[in-house]
Amino acid sequence: RGNNNSVPAVIDSAMPGDVVIHNHPSGNLTPSEHDIHMASVFGDQGIGFYIVDNAASRVYVVVEPFSEREVEPLETDKLREFLLPGGGIARLMGEKFELRDEQLAMLETVAAAFNESRISLIEAGTGTGKTLSYLIPAVAWSLRNGERVVISTNTINLQEQLIEKDIPLVHEAFGGEFNYSLVKGMGNYLCLLRTETVNEGLFEIADDDEVGTITDILEWAKVTDDGSLSDLSFTPPDDVWDKVSAESDSCLRARCPYYSRCFFYKSRREIASSQLLVVNHHLLFSDLSIKGASEKSDAGILPPFKRVVFDEAHHITDAATSHFGMRATKYGIIRVLRRMKRKG
Template identity: 35%
Template sequence: MLAMEGFNPKVITEYFAPEGRMAASIPGYRYREEQVNLAESITNAFIDQEFLVSEAGTGVGKTYAYLIPAILWAQEQKEKVVISTRTRALQQQLTEKDIPDMKKVLGTEFVFVEAKGRENFLCWNKYMRIVAGRKRLEPEERRFIEAILRWAEDTKSGDRKELTLDSSLMNKWGIVAADRKSCLRDSCPYSDKCFRLKMLKSLEKADIIVTNHALLLSDMLVENSILPKYSYLIIDEAHTFDREAFDHLSLRFSQSDINETLQLLFTRDKQGEHGYLQYLRKKYPGFSSLFTEIVDLSDSSSKILQNFFNVLKKSLTDKDYSYTRVLQWQDQETKWMLKAMDLYLEWQNSIILLISKLNSLNDEIKETEEGNELENILQSLSEYSYEASVIMEENIDQQDKITWLECERGQVVAVASSELDAGQVLHERLYSKLESLVMVSATLAIEEGYDYFLTRSGLNTFKGDDRVNTLLQQSPFNYEQQARMFIINDIPEPGERSFAETVAGVLENLFLIMGGQVLVLFTARSQLKDVAAILRPDCDLNDIRLLVQYEDGEFRHLVDEFIHTPRSVLMGLETFWEGIDLKGEILKCVVIIRLPFRPPTDPYCSAADRYCRLQNKNGFQHFMLPDAAVRFKQGTGRLIRSEEDRGLVVVLDSRLEKKNYGRVFKNSIPIKDVLLLETKQLPEYIKEFLKK
């Protein structure tokens, strides 16, 4: 334990007192015992160099509860504290509102910096090439460049968040965005103006670094070469951390990525031959035969790759239209897999030969600007070759790895693989380097227990060493008065013909009674599409604005429309189950169509199930059920966001009541006023609730 005079639980909790600095500096501040308990536990975790896992229910005020200890600790100990969030929205809220609020509360100066991925920053080299006319632009791209000209010349940060352009223009951001593949690094003629480098240098002087899970995990994978050294980490929105780790640990062998790089070298169309080789051919006519060899090898590589993915397509059934297919051990000896492996090895030989020829060319021109760009192409092709070899020659038949095919529109577009147990990697490469770790979210506990989260996140070893403490702080809201749940027990099963019509009928009546302000959460895109098609004509007739994911705009646009449009209804999939904060009259009812069990075809789900079986555990009990319970908790948590909110959750899945496992879902949420109804009873009970 580290003894501190100016940093102890008593000092920290005084900030939160009813007459303390928080009350004096933050408009609308309310004293909450739960917030004080969390702040005190975080303070002790820093002092005792321990780990804390805490669920802080909606309304506890977890952000302020960790910011005050984090800032004071960073100042007292001259130690950097890294705060990581899942969403860009929370990252922005921290840096633009919450941390500036803390400066007023604490009355002290400290340095905080937002760390984000390179794709958020303007690449000056890309921009100057466009301005100099060295890149051919489509009309929309030209309009985008015209729109950012003044900003690009004036900006001090180069951060895309400064732009307020329409989404149609911002879709073209990629043509000027920094990216790893095109980065010239030390060879860049504009390295002194590199906005990303400026951001990275500013991190060295920071007391508090605010980042996101994606960048935190990227830093972990490159041995802490992005963020400066740190020993104190707070992970907010921690309920998704193991899933994001699984995704970040994935390797991907993608046809489109490889072809895109090859097309930078050379491509033919009706207008002629284009690409970097054509530019070099004109500049260096003495290497004509080498250019011809490279073009032939590039063409050959593309054709072999196409054949490889065509053979993999033979593994798909008619239903495998757009999803993933996890490879099983019995696939290894099928005719299509054996043929695919032969083609893969042929492709690997061709790409290695192509890289060799490109290296020969690069040796001749590497001292020039052209050489810098050729080195980028070489690096990309080498990385693709390496990742493909790990997937196809190592991971594909290892017990502790999982490999899958990614399918779009009936075609296999990529082969990918990842770890079965991301938690073990987190333990070895992240947690073991920390003095203290705080993981916090509104949804971590299952029936008030943390076993599932600790196991999935790789924290069990630390728990066994008595280094992990857990804390459960329930929401301070009065759910008995503010919320009620109706479970409908007579909805047909999704496989039955009448499912979509029945669901649409229930929803239409509910929309009319509620007058809109309803969020409908689906688990399957096909069901969302079918129900929306039935509902839309009647919604139009009844002046109800139906906003449907994939049909009426992107996430942010749909949420904005829902907020600003009276009598509106929002229907969506997984994205909408969390991260939406709609207070007051904006949202009065959440409808859950089915319990959110992941499909077995989801690689993350399949990996967890396979890992459970290797541990001689039941995959449903130890993964599928608790995972779905956390997601259910997130979905129902959209409803009550403040003391003034009041509303209904309607669940159209009778398994919540009829199956024994339904109690796990119900015991994990704060809504305890639950009624089981038939469809015909629902309108009457909704009207009764609204009268109160």
């Protein structure tokens, strides 16, 4: 219920596929600016928005509801062909290709987990070729069902192996039909606005080594396409990089004069168009923590996703605990007890 001018819109209980119906007593079903705004909010969550007259005899569909598409299961036999002699991977690897029964068995298990929407715990020994065993079903699932898949790892070495070796191999085997991205945190990117500020105050820095490092970063900033720390030919001290790196608290976002050239938001646009994302465990659980606190799938670091593959999964407990756990210390307990004692 509302007043003569407005009514509340309670959206927490609405689900994708639902429809919000709003009536215009005047009979003029043309949506107002407020209607358009609310339709956009609902539409982002897959919820439709209709305007009707008082008699509900006419309807103006502002946004259609999103209907869940029917899942297309993976055809395991066709996926196996990638890893058989004469298959897509074998042709690309040439003499380096080796038929591995364990690799085929793992691929079948991963494909079954995707098809049945269940959790699968897999332990694969050294030399199994596990990355191809999960990448092939993951890519196939994304292409068949339009769902983004996240690959989460613990180490930089494995991320580099995936991005520089394994995923490009699978990408070529699938005919280049999908996009993939390595997701990095905001602090890994150079901020052009902060770089400009540092450049203007460079003469005030007394430390010659720091001046030299910042000067090198400023020169690199003119030529880099990536703008991320890993693109630098050297590793600057943390306190120097902190002066020029992007940070959420000071970011002006769309109001920044460098927004159209921003390295961080350029990466986010690439991520939004990618079917396969590679992240580390801590970034993934940070994203889940933010989404859980806001209760919105469009919040957080990563775009919406439904499927995740954990590689190096024995490390996820540490990452999950750091974001979802609570810590009790001796000092904290004593402080609470003293407070209780004072209150009697």
